[in-house]
Amino acid sequence: MKQALIHNPMYIYLMVLTITVSGGLHVWQTLFDNFAVNVVHLEGHHVGVIQSVREIPGFLSLLVVYVLLILKEHRLSALSVLLLGIGLAATGMLPSFMGLILTTLVMSFGFHYYETTYQSLGLQYFDKSVAPVVFGKLRSYAALSSMVTGGVVFILVMFLSFSQMYVVFGALVAGVGLWAFTRNPASTDMIPQHKKLIFKKCYWLYYALTFMAGARRQIFMAFAVFLLVKKFEYSVQGIAVLFLINNSINYFLSPFIGKCIVWFGERRMLSLEYLALIFIFISYALVSSPVAAGVLYVLDHVFFNFAIAINTFFQKIADPRDIAPSMAMGFTINHIAAVVLPAVGGLLWLIDYRIPFIAGAGLSVISLMLVQCITGQLKAASADA
Numbered sequence: 001m002k003q004a005l006i007h008n009p010m011y012i013y014l015m016v017l018t019i020t021v022s023g024g025l026h027v028w029q030t031l032f033d034n035f036a037v038n039v040v041h042l043e044g045h046h047v048g049v050i051q052s053v054r055e056i057p058g059f060l061s062l063l064v065v066y067v068l069l070i071l072k073e074h075r076l077s078a079l080s081v082l083l084l085g086i087g088l089a090a091t092g093m094l095p096s097f098m099g100l101i102l103t104t105l106v107m108s109f110g111f112h113y114y115e116t117t118y119q120s121l122g123l124q125y126f127d128k129s130v131a132p133v134v135f136g137k138l139r140s141y142a143a144l145s146s147m148v149t150g151g152v153v154f155i156l157v158m159f160l161s162f163s164q165m166y167v168v169f170g171a172l173v174a175g176v177g178l179w180a181f182t183r184n185p186a187s188t189d190m191i192p193q194h195k196k197l198i199f200k201k202c203y204w205l206y207y208a209l210t211f212m213a214g215a216r217r218q219i220f221m222a223f224a225v226f227l228l229v230k231k232f233e234y235s236v237q238g239i240a241v242l243f244l245i246n247n248s249i250n251y252f253l254s255p256f257i258g259k260c261i262v263w264f265g266e267r268r269m270l271s272l273e274y275l276a277l278i279f280i281f282i283s284y285a286l287v288s289s290p291v292a293a294g295v296l297y298v299l300d301h302v303f304f305n306f307a308i309a310i311n312t313f314f315q316k317i318a319d320p321r322d323i324a325p326s327m328a329m330g331f332t333i334n335h336i337a338a339v340v341l342p343a344v345g346g347l348l349w350l351i352d353y354r355i356p357f358i359a360g361a362g363l364s365v366i367s368l369m370l371v372q373c374i375t376g377q378l379k380a381a382s383a384d385a
Helices: 002-006 009-039 044-059 061-067 073-093 097-125 131-156 162-181 201-230 236-264 266-286 290-317 320-351 354-371 374-384
Strands: none
Touching: 002 009, 009 073, 009 097, 009 131, 009 162, 044 061, 044 097, 044 320, 061 097, 061 320, 073 097, 073 162, 097 131, 097 290, 097 320, 131 162, 131 236, 131 290, 201 236, 201 266, 201 290, 201 320, 201 354, 201 374, 236 266, 236 290, 266 290, 266 354, 266 374, 290 320, 290 374, 320 354
């Protein structure tokens, strides 16, 4: 299989772009807080606004369907990487609150639209027995890219300013986007995709699982690191070490998770994920040891990779012509929670910091019940076929 993938133009195309996008996003995340505080001199409420703006393009991912009316999907992937690079470079050129809002919006459109098209292309170009392995390998490359980029940033910060690093890395990402725009890895015998919004009753379980995954992701992103810093007083170096551990583990583990989805099926793997998350979220609420909290964070990050199974489950039940518009719809559904949960969770945190994590455990229980419906959905799809 490995040899076959190496000679597949779409696999190479997605691999290069995924490595580039992961590295570019890691640079933005690594530098952002220090850049915002020490260079732009922003306060907490400014950063909150910018983080909310960052989620808007994810919520608007359904618009990808209309962009595909005028642009081939692989070219939209390349354009998305180009936008990410432009936003990254411009961040260093516009060191102001409004400048960060604008550049974050551009960068985020690039990232979210690439994520939408990359998932869609992966499901279209690789069959049901191969797609989980492909996504696992791509996540592995993404983790390696983040590790390497983090090391390079650690060294360059001694020689370049924040603005200069944004410009340098942004130019590199944009350059790869331009290169990709000149490539054509597409196959002429692929099933044409619908160029309209798709929202079907028969896909209800995919929509529900996608929404719940988005809700879980927001609790993790908004409150897990905050807990480590606020309660357990993790330093910047401590958080950086956790990121390094996460990416190191994911580099080796992600391909194995993809293979496990092929071997054991989506229902079993997602059941394992949500059983583990119930334990992890409850433990977040009860833990009193900084080391134990760090271990929970790493485990949480590992189980995030199991979400591959939601998309490969959809691949098995979907009309092949629905994949591109459904990935766009799914990404929008996934980000509905991003609009509401951080603000609501923040208010609940003021009452008791444990409440958001208990809520996360509750969401995981609901997800665990939902995934038990996968077998019935697969049987129904097989009968219809």
